Amino acid sequence: MQPQIPLTRDLVLIGGGHSHALVLRKWAMRPLPGVRLTVINPGPTAPYSGMLPGHIAGHYRQDELEIDLVRLARFAGARLIDGRAVALDPQAKTVTVEGHGVIEYDVASLDIGITTELPQMRGFTDHAIGAKPLDVYAARWRDFLAEAEAKGEAGPVTVIGGGVAGVELAMAMAFALRKAIGKAKVTLIEARDNLTGTGADTRDRLMRALEANDVTLWTGADIAEFTAEGPRLRTGQVIPSALTIGAAGALPQPWLQDTGLPLTDGFVNVGATLLVEGHDDLFAVGDCAHMTHAPRPKAGVYAVRAAPVLHDNLRAVLTGHSLRPYHPQKDYLKLISLGEKSALAEKYGRPWSGPWLWRWKDRIDRKFMSMFHDLPAMDAPAAPTIAALGVAEELGDGQPVCAGCGSKVGPGALSDVLASLPQVDRVDVLTGAGDDAATLDIGGVKQVLTTDHLRAFTEDPALMARITAIHALGDVWSMGAAPQAVLTNVILPRMNDTLQRRTLAEIMRAAGEVFRDAGAEIVGGHSTLGGELTIGFTVTGLAEAPIQQSGGQPGDVLILTRPLGSGTILAAEMQGKANGRDVMRMLQVMAQPQAKAAEILRGAHAMTDVTGFGLAGHLMAICKASGTGAEIALDSLLFYNGALDLAEAGVRSTLYDANFAHAPLVNATGPRGILLHDPQTAGGLLAAVAADQADGLMAKLHEMGIPAARIGHLTDGAPVISCI
Known part of the structure; x- marks a missing residue:
């Protein structure tokens, strides 16, 4: 029998960006024994920004541009924590997750992207939304477009920012509105005197494309504030807008300012190995990172190309080996959507355009996403060629035994065994096996008593503890009782002392919150190491007349x-x-x-x-x-x-x-x-x-x-x- 490999190191990927998604996929092919891999992301999916304009224009469904992190984490054997990172302490080696608490790490990597929200500008939070986070913007746009189709008309739309992203989104929304209701009123506002992010020849073509899409371009327009009627310029003029989208450049996540990490314009400084400067256990990649050895614009191509280097260097740090450098290319091919199924390309300042470029872009994007949509099947453990009678029938089609309540002993077997138990005539036991909980009479007070435990169906021990606590409380609540006291039983998979402490802390913090809110107190329990995470609770409650x-x-x-x-x-x-x-x-x-x-x-x-x-x-x-x-x-x-x-x-x-x-x-x-x-x-x-x-x-x-x-x-x- 193969010994169970103990877990000894926590690797935490903060953010589900392109680099981390590719690392997860590569990790699944060759996991590193002894490492517990964790992914923290605000939401179960990570959108692929390259296909966002096509989605806004109506060329792609939402699921076609989303990386399903739940499936990917399962594939990689990782735990996924659904929450937004809001703080990081590189000295204590902790990351704080909103609504979840503190997660400790041995090695971590940041891939949290950027934001296009402008909270520092008056009125933005109340009257506009950023193009990133993409899922928030995409959901708001779908609602706006559906309302326009229902009414047969739409209010004016305004995009802030004349870079490539703003240009693409303005044309995409104009195209979708024309297709839905036959007309569109879209305005693109840029503070500078011209479009940004491209060469002069490309810029000229984009301006013609905006005109062809009925997008009004305002340049040299300085916004003073955002109002319910639309953005108000410094001149006092209000640009009417029913939907205002911020796409003005790449802004760092604001909480990075409080981490003490070395920053350039709010972005995390990293060297050639992608390690954060001054740290040997923290990496940063993608748009949130500033490569001091080779500064580059914020573009997904660099995140994709950095992923193999990040993967290898994470393994190297975790195994004590040498790291290798990342040398980003000097320029990259820009493929810019033009609303309809047409695109413009630019590299080294030279532009091309036409429908054939859309087909090329579409193939590139779909090929990238197919790596996550079509995950290779992992071989199930082979059944023994020789086994006792009945083994093949029990194994069936090889489906793994479900976790949660799906792993319970069948109701027939359980009821038969319970029926065979000897009955003891005790005046203080009012009801025993058979109901949701036993009912006891303790000095004239009726107390209910129940126990339950679950095999883990999520690798997140805090979420598993919370759900198990609520599951165990169900027997007490269903009898109309008020929860009173709790005993805990936890089986941890084999891990070293450090990870035991971290895991138990997460479990007890989450379970304690549930029981405390229910009016109960954890008064003791038991723990042991075993084959897999299993959490259980014994709960008592008080009721005048149990249901x-x-x-x-x-x-x-x-x-x-x-x-x-x-x-x-x-x-x-x-x-x-x-x-x-x-x-x-x-x-x-x-x-x-x-x-x-x-x-x-x-x-x-x-x-x-x-x-x-x-x-x-x-x-x-x-x-x-x-x-x-x-x-x-x-x-x-x-x-x-x-x-x-x-x-x-x-x-x-x-x-x-x-x-x-x-x-x-x-x-x-x-x-x-x-x-x-x-x-x-x-x-x-x-x-x-x-x-x-x-x-x-x-x-x-x-x-x-x-x-x-x-x-x-x-x-x-x-x-x-x-x-x-």
Whole structure:
């Protein structure tokens, strides 16, 4: 048996820019044993700036210009932290992530790009947006264009900045508006006396292209402030604008000023090896870096060419080997979009233009993105040629065992074992195995007691701890109890003492916040090293009259407080088939506490939380305990984005078959019926409430922003669940 390689070094990539994306892809092909790789990025995707004008013009879908960092991180064996870096301490070797906390590193690299926001200019934050971050601008533009199509008209659009980016975006928006409503009013404002960033011949061609696209060019226009009506010039004239986009140059991320790093005009100084000057454990690449040995303009081509050198030098620092230099080319080919499917090229000041250049640019861009959209399949471990009877059947198609609640023992096996337990006649144990939590009578006070643990489905231990805490609290909330005390159990993968401390600190900080907000206190626990990260919590709560599964009555309305489909999406994410945006949206929902929902539903006749055995299994538990049947309206169910499509495509959690066998349904057809058996992690509360109270409860839930749905009702008769 191969020994488990201990983790001994933390490598943190701050930002999901082009260089880091390429490093991740290369790392996946040859990971370095002993290194825990972390990526920090504000969002699950990283847009490719070269295709942004084409997207704005309508030539590309959003997904065609996005690098899915969730898939890429899974491919590289990295943990992805969804958050914006807001501070870095190079002495303590920490980076602070907004909404997440402090992450420690041994070696780190900055690839956080630039911003085109102008917060220092009066009114910009309220009346304009920057072209970068790209996803914010692209989303705002899609809304603006959709509104224009609906109304048949659009207000004027203004772009600030006459460099290549501003010119491209102005023509792209003008083209899209003409295509959508037949006309466009776009103005490009430049403070200097002419367009910037190109040679004279190219500039002349661009000015003709702007005129052909009906873009009005203002040069020598100094903006005094941004107003609701549009930018106001120093002359007092207001340029009317319903949408104002800032594309005036490359501005550094402002928080770099507080890091103590060596900067030039706000950009991080790096030498030939891409190490930050004066530091042997911190790199910087892409637009956020200033190459002191070879200053170059801000352009993606340099980030792409730097990636192999960065990859090799990261490995060299982590293994104690020599670093190699990066020698950037002196000039590069500029391919400038002209709104329609036409482009202009320039190198060494010489321009070319025409539709053939668009086709060339399109091929280059698509080839680059194909490296991330078409990730090579990694070979699964080979099955043994000789094994005991039954091994092949258990391995099935080789799908890895799901994590989260998808890794639970099947409901049939569990219920059979629980039924065989000896019953002890104790007056202080009011209910034992079978309900969401045991109910104890401690000196006349009713206390509920439950335990739960999860195999990690994300490499982010803080997020995993938060979701596991909420998952464990679900049993207490579903019984109408107030959380009281918590014991923690953590299994860490093999790692050195430093990484143990870092990981436990992240876990306990995140879990502590959840339990503290719920009114509970962590009072102790246990930890050990093992094969993989597993987090568990034992929770107690207090309740005057605990809500049990046995209180349901025929006619009760069934309310579910969360969407379904987490097990299928998690299974798909493990297989590299899930959309990263869908995964992150789902994790954000799972990480939200359910205390408010539990408080609103405290008068329910019966309640449970929907977890590993799926909606069907947990509803069946209520039906059996209450002596009722149930009817579910399939069209009323809510699902996480992407879950229905994945179920339709045949993606299943490894617990699906056991759940299906344990709680058969009548008329459960299509992907909606399939997902009734999907194991949920940190799933919603399922409440059976009096029919005359349902509308009022639903109104209160929606007022609190809880995505609850009225999904059916309990019926007379045998414990059978029918779907309509």
